[in-house]
Amino acid sequence: MYENCETEIIDIKVKLDEIHKDMRTFIEDSNREHLESLLAFVRDDYSNILEKHLINDIKAGLSKNMVRKCERLDECRSVFTDMLQKNAALIKEPSVDSDIFDKKRIDIKNLRKGMPYDKCDICFSEAADLFEKQISLMQSMRIYETKKDKKQDISQIPSQSVIDDVLDPLCHPKRFEILKAVSSQSMSFSFLSKLTGLRGGNLLFHLQKLSDSGMIIQQHERGDYMITSKGFKVMQSISEMYSALAPEEMIS
Structure with a gap:
């Protein structure tokens, strides 16, 4: 009699667990659908406002941070403005393929190679920063999503690759400080x-570690060091993870 009762209790617990899992899945799916509908509403109703915000950001950034005493100023500003405004217009699209942004990044690098002065780095750095800010906004709006943005089964994560490509380059305080x-x-x-x-x-040893991992690049021989798309995504992920785990008083 006691054994039968115990078995029934176990069966009830199993069924309750299944019901709980089903409810949690339903809630998560409902929340996801709600979020997607909200984002779609924002995209449809506020895309013009968001595009205007990005265009104003372009004008302000280029006017403030480009090298003023340069005979190519007007020419380069026109090129950057045209490129960034076309990129900003993509915020009206329901989705954007990651290959488009990858190609634009390559175009920026190739354009820099044709410029004659070391001071050109300053202007190109500003244009690249504005470009990445636009992409970050599109990612937050779920307009642009890379394959790496999609959740991956933890069991499928390649341990050694993560250690070699992400954890080892960042495990030293000085390298983290540099990034x-x-x-x-x-x-x-x-x-x-x-x-x-x-x-x-x-210092060169630590810079080489970060460079070999693809997190930073040197703009040209003896030039400044800048973060890559991979390095920026890693730091964004760390920031989000730290914000989620750290006590409020540590991140306020």
Whole structure:
């Protein structure tokens, strides 16, 4: 009698667990559908406003941060404005293929190669920053989603690749400090030396680690260091993870 009762209780618990899982799945799906409908509403009703915001951001950024004493100023500003405005117009689209942005990044790099001055780095850095800000907004609106943005089964994550490509390059405090610094703007070797307190070969070792992992690049020989798309995504992910896990008083 007691054994039968115990078996029935176990069966009830199993069924309750199944019901709970079904309810949780239903709630998650409902929330996801609700979020998608809200985002679709925002895209449809506010796409013109968002595009105008991005265009104003372009004008303000280029006017403030491009090198003023340059005979190519007007020409380059026109090229950057045209490129960024066309990119901003994509916010009206329901979705944008990641290949489009990858091609635009390559176009920016190729355009830089044809410029004659070291000071051109400043203007191209500003244009690249504005470009990435536009992409970040589109990602938040679910207009643009890379394959890496989609959730992956934890069991399928390649352990050694994650360690070699992400965890090992960031495990040293100085390398993490460097990646944080170049996340907002390009940095020279001398500036990073002052920032980290490292000199010569010691600093070069850590920069090479980050470069080999594809998180930073040197704009040209002896040029400034800047974060790559991969490095920026890694830092964004770390920021989101830290914000979710850290006590409020630590992130306020």
